[in-house]
Amino acid sequence: MSTKTYYKTEEIGKGKPGFARTRSIIEAAFYGNNVTKITSLKEAYKLAKDSPGTIVTDMPVYKGEELGLEPEAKVLLFNDGPITGRFAAARRIVGDPDVDSARLDKSLMNAIYYTRFQKLYHAEVYIGLDSEFMVKAHLLIPEGQENLMYSWMLNFQYLSIDYVKKYKDSKVIPNEPDIYIFSDPFWKGTRYVEAADPEYLTYFDPANNCGAILGMKYFGEFKKGTLTLAWAIANRHKYVCCHGGQKKYTLENGKTFVASVFGLSGTGKSTITHAKHDGKYDVTILHDDAFIINTDTCSSIALEPSYFDKTNDYPAGSAANKFLLTVQNCSATLNEDGKVVIVTEDIRNGNGRAIKSKLWSPNRVNKIDDPVNAIFWLMKDPTLPPVIKLNGASLASVMGATLATKRSSAERLAKGIDPNALVVEPYANPFRTHALSDDYNKFKKLVDEKNVDCYILNTGEFMGKKVEPKHTLGILEAIVENRANFKPWVPFSDIEIFEIEGFIPDMTDKKYVQALKDRMDDRVEFIKSRETFKEGKDKLPKDALDALIKVVSKLNSL
Structure with missing residues (x-):
C-alpha cells in the first residue's frame, strides 16, 4: 500500500x-x-x-555509497543542549x-x-x-x-x-x-x-x-x-503495531522459528534481537525497534532501515562504531593520530545516541514472509520466574496490555506510592494513539486464531536473584529447538512453567505467593483504571479483566 x-x-x-x-x-x-x-x-x-x-569527525561512513552518500562522507556529531531524551x-x-x-x-x-x-x-x-x-x-x-x-x-x-x-x-x-x-x-x-x-x-x-x-x-x-x-x-x-524486535531462526534441519520480542527500555529487547547464539543458527533480523505484523498472513514488515542506538553500550574501539552515521549528545576528542573521534560513553550527559547503518546487521531483511511463531513479553517483575507460557488468548493478550517493569531505585516517588508497584506500558508502546482495545484484539487474534505461542521472559530479578542474559538466551534456544519442557504451573490452568534451576517458585511460601498476588493485583487495577482514563478510550473487553481476576482467584485459594 x-x-x-x-x-x-x-x-x-x-x-x-x-x-x-x-x-x-x-x-x-x-x-x-x-x-x-x-x-x-x-x-x-x-x-x-x-x-x-x-562536528565533522575523521571517522568515515562505512560503505557510504551503498547508503546513498558520497564515498568520502564522514560521521557527523551534533549536540543539542541539556535535553537528551x-x-x-x-x-x-x-x-x-x-x-x-x-x-x-x-x-x-x-x-x-x-x-x-x-x-x-x-x-x-x-x-x-x-x-x-x-x-x-x-x-x-x-x-x-x-x-x-x-x-x-x-x-x-x-x-x-x-x-x-x-x-x-x-x-x-x-x-x-x-x-x-x-x-x-x-x-x-x-x-x-x-x-x-x-x-x-x-x-x-x-x-x-x-x-x-x-x-x-x-x-x-x-x-x-x-x-x-x-x-x-x-x-x-489490519496490522499489529509493534514497538519491539523480530528475528527468524533457521535450524540445521531447515525448520524456521520467528520470534517477536516486546519490552520497555533496559529489558533486553535489542540484545535478544541481535543475539547470534554463537553461530548455532542461521539468524535473520527484521528490526529491533519498529515493525508491523499482518493479522491475516502473520508476515512482518520493518518500518526503518537504520538503528537509533544508545552509544553508552559501545565504548571507544568497539567494532560496532564502524557503522555509525550520525551521533547526538556525545563528546569528541583527538586520537593518537590527531584525528577527531567521538567519545561514546555517557560522560558528557546521559543517553548519548547514534544513527547506525543497516549494514551493522549483515543478516537484515525488510520483510519476513514466514508467519510469526511466538510472542515474548519482556518484563522486570521480581515475582515471575525467568519464563512462563500463557495458553489462554485473553490472558496472553492482557499480559501484554499490562507489560510491566520494576521502578528504578533512583526514581523519586510521591508520598503514598508503593515502590514495589509495577510500572505498566501496554505492549511497550508509549507511541500508540489508537484505542488500546485495537492492540488487545489483534494480539488476541494472533494467539487464538493464528496459533502464535505467547511467553513472558523475566529479564530482571526473581525474588532477589538476577536473571542473567545467559539464562534468557538459553531459554530462547530451548524454545526454538522445541526441547523446553513446559509443564502446568499449579495452581493456574492457563499458565505453564519451564523450570530453571535456582529460579523455581515455591508456591508453599506465603510471602512469595502474596508478592505474586500483589503484582497481579497491580495489573487488575491498571485494567480497571482504563475504564475511566481518557474517558474510557482505552477500556478493554470484559474477558481481559476476567483473565487476570482468574489468576488472582487461584492465588487466593492457596
Missing part, C-alpha cells in the same frame, strides 16, 4: 480525506516561497556538514478528551507564521520497507536544524531509485494521505500565546496523518513522532 500525495479537483474539499483543520494548517506551510525541497541524501549530508556547530509530558493527541485542539491549532498557526522569515527545508522519506506497506512522510524544518533533517532521512528510507520504483508499484489507499510534520526546534510557546501554555509541544492528529514538533531538539522526538503517525495508519489496515 502507499499513501496519497496528489488530488483530483473533485477530491478536494471540506469533509474529504486529507482536508481536516489541523492538517490544513500544517500542509499549507510546505508550499511557502521560503521552502527549499531537499531531493537527495547527499544534499542533506552537505547541509548538515556545513551547519554551524556540526524524549519529553512525554509535551505530547498532545487530537481527539483525546483533555486536549483543546482549537487552542493548540491557534498556537500552531502562530508557530508557522513566525517561521516566515526563516528558510525552511522540505524533506521526504518512506516508512515501511516493502511494497505491501509503504507510506510517504514529509518533514518541514528550519535552516539551522540540518542535522536533525539529515538524521531523519537516514533513520527512515530516503527516496532512492529502487524505493521510488517500489513505491510506485504499490497500491494507493485512497483515504490515507501522506504524513506531514511541521517542526520548529527554535519555538518558544510562551512567546506566542499565554504564559500558561507549554514551552515544548508535540502535537499529533493521527486520524489525518499530520503533526507538529515544537521546541524539541532531541532526535528521538522526530523518530518516534513520525512512527506515531505511521503506526496509526498501519492500525487502520
